[in-house]
Amino acid sequence: MASSSPPPPSQSYSSATPSYQFITHLPIAPSSPSEKVEEEEPRVPIHVVTKASQLPVDFLEPSPHSKIVIGFDCEAVDLCRDGALCIIQLAFPDAIYLVDAIEGGSVLIEACKPALESDYVTKVIHDCKRDSEALYFQFGIKLNNVVDTQIAYSLLEEQEGQRRLPDDYISLVGLLADPRYCGLSNVDKEEVRVLLRQDPNFWTYRPLSEQMIHSAADDVRFLLYIYHQMMAKLTERSLWLLAVRGALYCRCFCVNNNNYAxxxxxxxxxxxxxxxxxxxxxxxxxxxxx
Structure with missing residues:
Protein backbone atom coordinates (compact mmCIF):
# COMPACT_ATOMS: atom_id res chain seq x y z
CA MET A 1 0.00 0.00 0.00
CA ALA A 2 1.19 3.51 -0.72
CA SER A 3 1.95 5.75 2.20
CA SER A 4 -0.85 8.07 3.26
CA SER A 5 1.60 10.89 3.92
CA PRO A 6 1.83 13.55 1.23
CA PRO A 7 4.72 13.48 -1.23
CA PRO A 8 7.28 16.26 -1.26
CA PRO A 9 5.62 19.44 -2.56
CA SER A 10 5.72 19.70 -6.36
CA GLN A 11 3.61 18.79 -9.34
CA SER A 12 2.38 15.19 -9.14
CA TYR A 13 1.69 12.49 -11.68
CA SER A 14 -1.18 10.07 -11.26
CA SER A 15 0.05 6.59 -12.11
CA ALA A 16 -3.50 5.63 -13.08
CA THR A 17 -3.26 7.93 -16.10
CA PRO A 18 -2.23 5.98 -19.24
CA SER A 19 -0.63 8.99 -20.93
CA TYR A 20 2.54 10.74 -19.80
CA GLN A 21 3.06 14.24 -18.45
CA PHE A 22 6.83 14.35 -18.23
CA ILE A 23 9.64 14.13 -20.74
CA THR A 24 13.40 14.11 -20.41
CA HIS A 25 16.48 14.30 -22.61
CA LEU A 26 17.99 10.94 -23.52
CA PRO A 27 21.50 10.95 -25.03
CA ILE A 28 21.73 8.94 -28.24
CA ALA A 29 24.43 6.36 -28.88
CA PRO A 30 27.64 8.17 -29.88
CA SER A 31 28.93 7.74 -33.42
CA SER A 32 32.46 7.55 -32.00
CA PRO A 33 33.87 6.80 -28.52
CA SER A 34 35.15 10.37 -28.17
CA GLU A 35 31.81 12.02 -28.91
CA LYS A 36 30.38 13.87 -25.90
CA VAL A 37 26.85 14.45 -24.70
CA GLU A 38 25.27 17.43 -26.42
CA GLU A 39 23.24 19.98 -24.50
CA GLU A 40 20.12 19.34 -26.57
CA GLU A 41 19.44 15.62 -26.85
CA PRO A 42 16.28 13.89 -28.09
CA ARG A 43 13.31 14.32 -25.77
CA VAL A 44 11.58 11.11 -24.73
CA PRO A 45 8.56 10.39 -22.52
CA ILE A 46 8.73 9.11 -18.97
CA HIS A 47 6.02 6.50 -18.41
CA VAL A 48 4.85 5.51 -14.94
CA VAL A 49 3.87 1.85 -15.22
CA THR A 50 1.28 0.20 -12.99
CA LYS A 51 0.25 -2.64 -15.34
CA ALA A 52 2.42 -5.04 -17.31
CA SER A 53 0.53 -4.20 -20.50
CA GLN A 54 2.12 -0.74 -20.40
CA LEU A 55 5.60 -2.21 -20.94
CA PRO A 56 7.17 -2.99 -24.36
CA VAL A 57 6.53 -6.48 -25.69
CA ASP A 58 10.25 -7.02 -26.37
CA PHE A 59 10.82 -6.60 -22.64
CA LEU A 60 7.91 -8.73 -21.44
CA GLU A 61 8.67 -11.54 -23.90
CA PRO A 62 12.46 -11.88 -24.25
CA SER A 63 13.52 -13.54 -27.47
CA PRO A 64 16.80 -14.48 -29.14
CA HIS A 65 15.37 -12.86 -32.26
CA SER A 66 14.94 -9.44 -30.62
CA LYS A 67 17.74 -8.94 -28.13
CA ILE A 68 17.63 -5.58 -26.38
CA VAL A 69 19.86 -3.45 -24.17
CA ILE A 70 18.24 -1.28 -21.49
CA GLY A 71 19.30 0.96 -18.64
CA PHE A 72 18.24 -0.42 -15.28
CA ASP A 73 18.03 0.66 -11.64
CA CYS A 74 15.88 0.27 -8.53
CA GLU A 75 14.60 2.63 -5.85
CA ALA A 76 13.52 1.34 -2.47
CA VAL A 77 13.18 1.89 1.22
CA ASP A 78 16.50 0.36 2.30
CA LEU A 79 17.58 -1.37 -0.91
CA CYS A 80 18.37 -4.87 0.38
CA ARG A 81 16.68 -8.17 1.25
CA ASP A 82 14.73 -6.72 4.18
CA GLY A 83 13.75 -3.44 2.52
CA ALA A 84 10.81 -2.55 0.29
CA LEU A 85 11.26 -2.21 -3.46
CA CYS A 86 9.37 0.83 -4.73
CA ILE A 87 10.37 1.52 -8.35
CA ILE A 88 12.23 -0.27 -11.12
CA GLN A 89 13.59 2.14 -13.74
CA LEU A 90 14.00 0.96 -17.33
CA ALA A 91 15.64 3.14 -19.98
CA PHE A 92 14.92 2.30 -23.62
CA PRO A 93 16.24 4.31 -26.58
CA ASP A 94 12.84 5.94 -27.07
CA ALA A 95 11.36 6.14 -23.55
CA ILE A 96 11.92 5.67 -19.84
CA TYR A 97 9.60 3.42 -17.85
CA LEU A 98 9.18 3.72 -14.09
CA VAL A 99 7.73 0.39 -12.96
CA ASP A 100 5.72 1.22 -9.85
CA ALA A 101 6.09 -1.67 -7.41
CA ILE A 102 3.89 0.11 -4.86
CA GLU A 103 0.87 0.53 -7.14
CA GLY A 104 1.45 -2.49 -9.38
CA GLY A 105 2.43 -4.88 -6.60
CA SER A 106 3.99 -8.30 -6.94
CA VAL A 107 1.95 -9.10 -10.06
CA LEU A 108 3.69 -6.31 -11.97
CA ILE A 109 7.15 -7.22 -10.71
CA GLU A 110 6.56 -10.89 -11.55
CA ALA A 111 5.78 -9.81 -15.11
CA CYS A 112 9.28 -8.28 -15.25
CA LYS A 113 10.98 -11.45 -14.00
CA PRO A 114 11.55 -13.14 -17.40
CA ALA A 115 13.37 -10.07 -18.73
CA LEU A 116 15.42 -9.50 -15.59
CA GLU A 117 16.61 -13.12 -15.68
CA SER A 118 16.99 -13.33 -19.47
CA ASP A 119 20.18 -13.63 -21.49
CA TYR A 120 18.38 -11.78 -24.28
CA VAL A 121 17.91 -8.57 -22.29
CA THR A 122 21.13 -6.82 -21.31
CA LYS A 123 20.64 -4.72 -18.19
CA VAL A 124 23.04 -1.77 -17.92
CA ILE A 125 23.29 -0.69 -14.28
CA HIS A 126 25.69 1.10 -11.97
CA ASP A 127 26.51 -1.18 -9.01
CA CYS A 128 23.98 -4.00 -9.15
CA LYS A 129 24.73 -5.74 -5.84
CA ARG A 130 21.96 -4.37 -3.62
CA ASP A 131 19.44 -4.23 -6.47
CA SER A 132 20.03 -7.92 -7.08
CA GLU A 133 19.72 -8.72 -3.38
CA ALA A 134 16.38 -6.92 -3.13
CA LEU A 135 14.98 -8.60 -6.24
CA TYR A 136 16.11 -12.05 -5.12
CA PHE A 137 14.87 -12.05 -1.55
CA GLN A 138 11.71 -10.01 -2.09
CA PHE A 139 10.55 -11.50 -5.40
CA GLY A 140 12.70 -14.55 -6.14
CA ILE A 141 14.23 -12.85 -9.19
CA LYS A 142 17.77 -13.89 -10.11
CA LEU A 143 19.19 -10.85 -11.87
CA ASN A 144 21.19 -11.97 -14.88
CA ASN A 145 23.11 -10.62 -17.87
CA VAL A 146 24.11 -7.26 -16.45
CA VAL A 147 26.68 -4.79 -17.68
CA ASP A 148 27.75 -3.00 -14.53
CA THR A 149 29.23 0.39 -15.39
CA GLN A 150 31.03 0.54 -12.05
CA ILE A 151 32.92 -2.63 -12.97
CA ALA A 152 33.46 -1.47 -16.55
CA TYR A 153 34.94 1.80 -15.32
CA SER A 154 37.46 -0.05 -13.14
CA LEU A 155 38.42 -2.33 -16.04
CA LEU A 156 38.95 0.65 -18.34
CA GLU A 157 41.11 2.28 -15.68
CA GLU A 158 43.17 -0.92 -15.51
CA GLN A 159 43.50 -0.95 -19.31
CA GLU A 160 44.93 2.56 -19.12
CA GLY A 161 47.45 1.53 -16.47
CA GLN A 162 45.61 3.06 -13.51
CA ARG A 163 45.50 1.05 -10.29
CA ARG A 164 42.61 1.56 -7.91
CA LEU A 165 42.23 0.27 -4.38
CA PRO A 166 39.82 -2.69 -4.02
CA ASP A 167 37.24 -0.56 -2.18
CA ASP A 168 37.69 2.55 -4.34
CA TYR A 169 34.60 2.49 -6.55
CA ILE A 170 33.28 5.39 -8.59
CA SER A 171 29.78 6.68 -7.91
CA LEU A 172 27.25 7.27 -10.68
CA VAL A 173 27.57 11.03 -10.18
CA GLY A 174 31.35 10.70 -10.45
CA LEU A 175 31.03 8.62 -13.62
CA LEU A 176 28.68 11.15 -15.21
CA ALA A 177 31.16 13.93 -14.44
CA ASP A 178 34.05 12.10 -16.14
CA PRO A 179 34.62 13.88 -19.49
CA ARG A 180 35.57 10.58 -21.12
CA TYR A 181 32.01 9.31 -20.75
CA CYS A 182 29.54 12.16 -20.19
CA GLY A 183 31.25 15.20 -18.72
CA LEU A 184 28.09 16.30 -16.92
CA SER A 185 29.01 17.72 -13.55
CA ASN A 186 25.59 19.29 -12.99
CA VAL A 187 23.72 16.02 -12.40
CA ASP A 188 23.43 16.46 -8.65
CA LYS A 189 21.46 14.07 -6.46
CA GLU A 190 22.20 15.86 -3.20
CA GLU A 191 18.71 17.33 -2.78
CA VAL A 192 17.11 13.90 -3.00
CA ARG A 193 19.77 12.43 -0.71
CA VAL A 194 18.86 15.03 1.91
CA LEU A 195 15.17 14.17 1.58
CA LEU A 196 15.97 10.46 1.93
CA ARG A 197 17.95 11.11 5.10
CA GLN A 198 15.08 13.14 6.50
CA ASP A 199 12.45 10.60 5.46
CA PRO A 200 13.53 7.06 4.49
CA ASN A 201 10.00 6.42 3.15
CA PHE A 202 10.49 9.03 0.41
CA TRP A 203 10.02 6.52 -2.44
CA THR A 204 6.77 5.10 -1.03
CA TYR A 205 4.70 8.25 -1.46
CA ARG A 206 2.01 8.28 -4.13
CA PRO A 207 1.18 9.90 -6.42
CA LEU A 208 4.78 10.32 -7.54
CA SER A 209 5.89 13.94 -7.48
CA GLU A 210 7.63 15.60 -10.41
CA GLN A 211 10.84 15.61 -8.39
CA MET A 212 10.57 11.86 -7.73
CA ILE A 213 9.89 11.09 -11.39
CA HIS A 214 12.81 13.11 -12.72
CA SER A 215 15.16 11.87 -10.01
CA ALA A 216 14.32 8.25 -10.82
CA ALA A 217 14.70 8.90 -14.56
CA ASP A 218 18.06 10.62 -14.05
CA ASP A 219 19.48 7.42 -12.57
CA VAL A 220 19.03 5.55 -15.87
CA ARG A 221 18.78 8.03 -18.72
CA PHE A 222 22.54 8.24 -19.33
CA LEU A 223 23.29 4.53 -18.94
CA LEU A 224 22.81 3.49 -22.57
CA TYR A 225 25.03 6.33 -23.75
CA ILE A 226 27.76 5.33 -21.27
CA TYR A 227 27.32 1.68 -22.25
CA HIS A 228 28.14 2.41 -25.89
CA GLN A 229 31.11 4.56 -24.89
CA MET A 230 32.54 1.83 -22.68
CA MET A 231 31.88 -1.16 -24.92
CA ALA A 232 33.79 0.52 -27.75
CA LYS A 233 36.89 0.77 -25.53
CA LEU A 234 36.92 -2.54 -23.64
CA THR A 235 39.31 -5.23 -24.85
CA GLU A 236 38.23 -8.84 -25.36
CA ARG A 237 39.79 -9.81 -22.03
CA SER A 238 38.07 -6.93 -20.25
CA LEU A 239 34.71 -7.86 -21.77
CA TRP A 240 35.08 -11.37 -20.34
CA LEU A 241 36.06 -9.99 -16.93
CA LEU A 242 33.09 -7.63 -17.11
CA ALA A 243 30.70 -10.54 -17.69
CA VAL A 244 32.20 -12.62 -14.89
CA ARG A 245 32.36 -9.85 -12.33
CA GLY A 246 28.84 -8.77 -13.23
CA ALA A 247 27.56 -12.29 -12.61
CA LEU A 248 29.40 -12.45 -9.28
CA TYR A 249 28.10 -9.01 -8.29
CA CYS A 250 24.56 -10.27 -8.87
CA ARG A 251 25.22 -13.17 -6.48
CA CYS A 252 27.23 -11.12 -3.97
CA PHE A 253 24.51 -10.67 -1.32
CA CYS A 254 22.26 -13.52 -2.46
CA VAL A 255 23.88 -16.28 -0.42
CA ASN A 256 21.76 -19.43 -0.25
CA ASN A 257 22.09 -23.05 0.83
CA ASN A 258 22.38 -24.65 -2.59
CA ASN A 259 25.56 -23.01 -3.89
CA TYR A 260 23.56 -20.96 -6.40
CA ALA A 261 22.37 -24.12 -8.17
Whole structure:
Protein backbone atom coordinates (compact mmCIF):
# COMPACT_ATOMS: atom_id res chain seq x y z
CA MET A 1 0.00 0.00 0.00
CA ALA A 2 1.19 3.51 -0.72
CA SER A 3 1.95 5.75 2.20
CA SER A 4 -0.85 8.07 3.26
CA SER A 5 1.60 10.89 3.92
CA PRO A 6 1.83 13.55 1.23
CA PRO A 7 4.72 13.48 -1.23
CA PRO A 8 7.28 16.26 -1.26
CA PRO A 9 5.62 19.44 -2.56
CA SER A 10 5.72 19.70 -6.36
CA GLN A 11 3.61 18.79 -9.34
CA SER A 12 2.38 15.19 -9.14
CA TYR A 13 1.69 12.49 -11.68
CA SER A 14 -1.18 10.07 -11.26
CA SER A 15 0.05 6.59 -12.11
CA ALA A 16 -3.50 5.63 -13.08
CA THR A 17 -3.26 7.93 -16.10
CA PRO A 18 -2.23 5.98 -19.24
CA SER A 19 -0.63 8.99 -20.93
CA TYR A 20 2.54 10.74 -19.80
CA GLN A 21 3.06 14.24 -18.45
CA PHE A 22 6.83 14.35 -18.23
CA ILE A 23 9.64 14.13 -20.74
CA THR A 24 13.40 14.11 -20.41
CA HIS A 25 16.48 14.30 -22.61
CA LEU A 26 17.99 10.94 -23.52
CA PRO A 27 21.50 10.95 -25.03
CA ILE A 28 21.73 8.94 -28.24
CA ALA A 29 24.43 6.36 -28.88
CA PRO A 30 27.64 8.17 -29.88
CA SER A 31 28.93 7.74 -33.42
CA SER A 32 32.46 7.55 -32.00
CA PRO A 33 33.87 6.80 -28.52
CA SER A 34 35.15 10.37 -28.17
CA GLU A 35 31.81 12.02 -28.91
CA LYS A 36 30.38 13.87 -25.90
CA VAL A 37 26.85 14.45 -24.70
CA GLU A 38 25.27 17.43 -26.42
CA GLU A 39 23.24 19.98 -24.50
CA GLU A 40 20.12 19.34 -26.57
CA GLU A 41 19.44 15.62 -26.85
CA PRO A 42 16.28 13.89 -28.09
CA ARG A 43 13.31 14.32 -25.77
CA VAL A 44 11.58 11.11 -24.73
CA PRO A 45 8.56 10.39 -22.52
CA ILE A 46 8.73 9.11 -18.97
CA HIS A 47 6.02 6.50 -18.41
CA VAL A 48 4.85 5.51 -14.94
CA VAL A 49 3.87 1.85 -15.22
CA THR A 50 1.28 0.20 -12.99
CA LYS A 51 0.25 -2.64 -15.34
CA ALA A 52 2.42 -5.04 -17.31
CA SER A 53 0.53 -4.20 -20.50
CA GLN A 54 2.12 -0.74 -20.40
CA LEU A 55 5.60 -2.21 -20.94
CA PRO A 56 7.17 -2.99 -24.36
CA VAL A 57 6.53 -6.48 -25.69
CA ASP A 58 10.25 -7.02 -26.37
CA PHE A 59 10.82 -6.60 -22.64
CA LEU A 60 7.91 -8.73 -21.44
CA GLU A 61 8.67 -11.54 -23.90
CA PRO A 62 12.46 -11.88 -24.25
CA SER A 63 13.52 -13.54 -27.47
CA PRO A 64 16.80 -14.48 -29.14
CA HIS A 65 15.37 -12.86 -32.26
CA SER A 66 14.94 -9.44 -30.62
CA LYS A 67 17.74 -8.94 -28.13
CA ILE A 68 17.63 -5.58 -26.38
CA VAL A 69 19.86 -3.45 -24.17
CA ILE A 70 18.24 -1.28 -21.49
CA GLY A 71 19.30 0.96 -18.64
CA PHE A 72 18.24 -0.42 -15.28
CA ASP A 73 18.03 0.66 -11.64
CA CYS A 74 15.88 0.27 -8.53
CA GLU A 75 14.60 2.63 -5.85
CA ALA A 76 13.52 1.34 -2.47
CA VAL A 77 13.18 1.89 1.22
CA ASP A 78 16.50 0.36 2.30
CA LEU A 79 17.58 -1.37 -0.91
CA CYS A 80 18.37 -4.87 0.38
CA ARG A 81 16.68 -8.17 1.25
CA ASP A 82 14.73 -6.72 4.18
CA GLY A 83 13.75 -3.44 2.52
CA ALA A 84 10.81 -2.55 0.29
CA LEU A 85 11.26 -2.21 -3.46
CA CYS A 86 9.37 0.83 -4.73
CA ILE A 87 10.37 1.52 -8.35
CA ILE A 88 12.23 -0.27 -11.12
CA GLN A 89 13.59 2.14 -13.74
CA LEU A 90 14.00 0.96 -17.33
CA ALA A 91 15.64 3.14 -19.98
CA PHE A 92 14.92 2.30 -23.62
CA PRO A 93 16.24 4.31 -26.58
CA ASP A 94 12.84 5.94 -27.07
CA ALA A 95 11.36 6.14 -23.55
CA ILE A 96 11.92 5.67 -19.84
CA TYR A 97 9.60 3.42 -17.85
CA LEU A 98 9.18 3.72 -14.09
CA VAL A 99 7.73 0.39 -12.96
CA ASP A 100 5.72 1.22 -9.85
CA ALA A 101 6.09 -1.67 -7.41
CA ILE A 102 3.89 0.11 -4.86
CA GLU A 103 0.87 0.53 -7.14
CA GLY A 104 1.45 -2.49 -9.38
CA GLY A 105 2.43 -4.88 -6.60
CA SER A 106 3.99 -8.30 -6.94
CA VAL A 107 1.95 -9.10 -10.06
CA LEU A 108 3.69 -6.31 -11.97
CA ILE A 109 7.15 -7.22 -10.71
CA GLU A 110 6.56 -10.89 -11.55
CA ALA A 111 5.78 -9.81 -15.11
CA CYS A 112 9.28 -8.28 -15.25
CA LYS A 113 10.98 -11.45 -14.00
CA PRO A 114 11.55 -13.14 -17.40
CA ALA A 115 13.37 -10.07 -18.73
CA LEU A 116 15.42 -9.50 -15.59
CA GLU A 117 16.61 -13.12 -15.68
CA SER A 118 16.99 -13.33 -19.47
CA ASP A 119 20.18 -13.63 -21.49
CA TYR A 120 18.38 -11.78 -24.28
CA VAL A 121 17.91 -8.57 -22.29
CA THR A 122 21.13 -6.82 -21.31
CA LYS A 123 20.64 -4.72 -18.19
CA VAL A 124 23.04 -1.77 -17.92
CA ILE A 125 23.29 -0.69 -14.28
CA HIS A 126 25.69 1.10 -11.97
CA ASP A 127 26.51 -1.18 -9.01
CA CYS A 128 23.98 -4.00 -9.15
CA LYS A 129 24.73 -5.74 -5.84
CA ARG A 130 21.96 -4.37 -3.62
CA ASP A 131 19.44 -4.23 -6.47
CA SER A 132 20.03 -7.92 -7.08
CA GLU A 133 19.72 -8.72 -3.38
CA ALA A 134 16.38 -6.92 -3.13
CA LEU A 135 14.98 -8.60 -6.24
CA TYR A 136 16.11 -12.05 -5.12
CA PHE A 137 14.87 -12.05 -1.55
CA GLN A 138 11.71 -10.01 -2.09
CA PHE A 139 10.55 -11.50 -5.40
CA GLY A 140 12.70 -14.55 -6.14
CA ILE A 141 14.23 -12.85 -9.19
CA LYS A 142 17.77 -13.89 -10.11
CA LEU A 143 19.19 -10.85 -11.87
CA ASN A 144 21.19 -11.97 -14.88
CA ASN A 145 23.11 -10.62 -17.87
CA VAL A 146 24.11 -7.26 -16.45
CA VAL A 147 26.68 -4.79 -17.68
CA ASP A 148 27.75 -3.00 -14.53
CA THR A 149 29.23 0.39 -15.39
CA GLN A 150 31.03 0.54 -12.05
CA ILE A 151 32.92 -2.63 -12.97
CA ALA A 152 33.46 -1.47 -16.55
CA TYR A 153 34.94 1.80 -15.32
CA SER A 154 37.46 -0.05 -13.14
CA LEU A 155 38.42 -2.33 -16.04
CA LEU A 156 38.95 0.65 -18.34
CA GLU A 157 41.11 2.28 -15.68
CA GLU A 158 43.17 -0.92 -15.51
CA GLN A 159 43.50 -0.95 -19.31
CA GLU A 160 44.93 2.56 -19.12
CA GLY A 161 47.45 1.53 -16.47
CA GLN A 162 45.61 3.06 -13.51
CA ARG A 163 45.50 1.05 -10.29
CA ARG A 164 42.61 1.56 -7.91
CA LEU A 165 42.23 0.27 -4.38
CA PRO A 166 39.82 -2.69 -4.02
CA ASP A 167 37.24 -0.56 -2.18
CA ASP A 168 37.69 2.55 -4.34
CA TYR A 169 34.60 2.49 -6.55
CA ILE A 170 33.28 5.39 -8.59
CA SER A 171 29.78 6.68 -7.91
CA LEU A 172 27.25 7.27 -10.68
CA VAL A 173 27.57 11.03 -10.18
CA GLY A 174 31.35 10.70 -10.45
CA LEU A 175 31.03 8.62 -13.62
CA LEU A 176 28.68 11.15 -15.21
CA ALA A 177 31.16 13.93 -14.44
CA ASP A 178 34.05 12.10 -16.14
CA PRO A 179 34.62 13.88 -19.49
CA ARG A 180 35.57 10.58 -21.12
CA TYR A 181 32.01 9.31 -20.75
CA CYS A 182 29.54 12.16 -20.19
CA GLY A 183 31.25 15.20 -18.72
CA LEU A 184 28.09 16.30 -16.92
CA SER A 185 29.01 17.72 -13.55
CA ASN A 186 25.59 19.29 -12.99
CA VAL A 187 23.72 16.02 -12.40
CA ASP A 188 23.43 16.46 -8.65
CA LYS A 189 21.46 14.07 -6.46
CA GLU A 190 22.20 15.86 -3.20
CA GLU A 191 18.71 17.33 -2.78
CA VAL A 192 17.11 13.90 -3.00
CA ARG A 193 19.77 12.43 -0.71
CA VAL A 194 18.86 15.03 1.91
CA LEU A 195 15.17 14.17 1.58
CA LEU A 196 15.97 10.46 1.93
CA ARG A 197 17.95 11.11 5.10
CA GLN A 198 15.08 13.14 6.50
CA ASP A 199 12.45 10.60 5.46
CA PRO A 200 13.53 7.06 4.49
CA ASN A 201 10.00 6.42 3.15
CA PHE A 202 10.49 9.03 0.41
CA TRP A 203 10.02 6.52 -2.44
CA THR A 204 6.77 5.10 -1.03
CA TYR A 205 4.70 8.25 -1.46
CA ARG A 206 2.01 8.28 -4.13
CA PRO A 207 1.18 9.90 -6.42
CA LEU A 208 4.78 10.32 -7.54
CA SER A 209 5.89 13.94 -7.48
CA GLU A 210 7.63 15.60 -10.41
CA GLN A 211 10.84 15.61 -8.39
CA MET A 212 10.57 11.86 -7.73
CA ILE A 213 9.89 11.09 -11.39
CA HIS A 214 12.81 13.11 -12.72
CA SER A 215 15.16 11.87 -10.01
CA ALA A 216 14.32 8.25 -10.82
CA ALA A 217 14.70 8.90 -14.56
CA ASP A 218 18.06 10.62 -14.05
CA ASP A 219 19.48 7.42 -12.57
CA VAL A 220 19.03 5.55 -15.87
CA ARG A 221 18.78 8.03 -18.72
CA PHE A 222 22.54 8.24 -19.33
CA LEU A 223 23.29 4.53 -18.94
CA LEU A 224 22.81 3.49 -22.57
CA TYR A 225 25.03 6.33 -23.75
CA ILE A 226 27.76 5.33 -21.27
CA TYR A 227 27.32 1.68 -22.25
CA HIS A 228 28.14 2.41 -25.89
CA GLN A 229 31.11 4.56 -24.89
CA MET A 230 32.54 1.83 -22.68
CA MET A 231 31.88 -1.16 -24.92
CA ALA A 232 33.79 0.52 -27.75
CA LYS A 233 36.89 0.77 -25.53
CA LEU A 234 36.92 -2.54 -23.64
CA THR A 235 39.31 -5.23 -24.85
CA GLU A 236 38.23 -8.84 -25.36
CA ARG A 237 39.79 -9.81 -22.03
CA SER A 238 38.07 -6.93 -20.25
CA LEU A 239 34.71 -7.86 -21.77
CA TRP A 240 35.08 -11.37 -20.34
CA LEU A 241 36.06 -9.99 -16.93
CA LEU A 242 33.09 -7.63 -17.11
CA ALA A 243 30.70 -10.54 -17.69
CA VAL A 244 32.20 -12.62 -14.89
CA ARG A 245 32.36 -9.85 -12.33
CA GLY A 246 28.84 -8.77 -13.23
CA ALA A 247 27.56 -12.29 -12.61
CA LEU A 248 29.40 -12.45 -9.28
CA TYR A 249 28.10 -9.01 -8.29
CA CYS A 250 24.56 -10.27 -8.87
CA ARG A 251 25.22 -13.17 -6.48
CA CYS A 252 27.23 -11.12 -3.97
CA PHE A 253 24.51 -10.67 -1.32
CA CYS A 254 22.26 -13.52 -2.46
CA VAL A 255 23.88 -16.28 -0.42
CA ASN A 256 21.76 -19.43 -0.25
CA ASN A 257 22.09 -23.05 0.83
CA ASN A 258 22.38 -24.65 -2.59
CA ASN A 259 25.56 -23.01 -3.89
CA TYR A 260 23.56 -20.96 -6.40
CA ALA A 261 22.37 -24.12 -8.17
CA UNK A 262 19.18 -22.32 -9.25
CA UNK A 263 21.12 -19.40 -10.76
CA UNK A 264 22.26 -19.16 -14.39
CA UNK A 265 25.67 -20.66 -15.08
CA UNK A 266 28.66 -18.40 -14.72
CA UNK A 267 30.39 -17.24 -17.91
CA UNK A 268 32.92 -19.94 -18.82
CA UNK A 269 36.64 -19.37 -18.57
CA UNK A 270 37.97 -19.38 -22.14
CA UNK A 271 39.25 -22.87 -22.90
CA UNK A 272 37.49 -24.38 -19.87
CA UNK A 273 33.85 -24.45 -20.96
CA UNK A 274 33.09 -27.84 -19.37
CA UNK A 275 34.02 -27.07 -15.76
CA UNK A 276 31.20 -27.17 -13.21
CA UNK A 277 30.33 -24.06 -11.21
CA UNK A 278 31.98 -25.23 -7.96
CA UNK A 279 35.36 -25.44 -9.69
CA UNK A 280 34.62 -22.21 -11.55
CA UNK A 281 34.04 -20.36 -8.28
CA UNK A 282 37.42 -21.54 -6.97
CA UNK A 283 39.16 -20.45 -10.16
CA UNK A 284 37.40 -17.09 -10.07
CA UNK A 285 38.54 -16.65 -6.49
CA UNK A 286 42.12 -17.14 -7.63
CA UNK A 287 41.65 -14.75 -10.56
CA UNK A 288 39.92 -11.93 -8.70
CA UNK A 289 40.99 -12.21 -5.06
CA UNK A 290 44.47 -13.67 -4.82
Missing amino acids: DWPSLPPIPGHQNLDDNIMYKLYFLVFIV
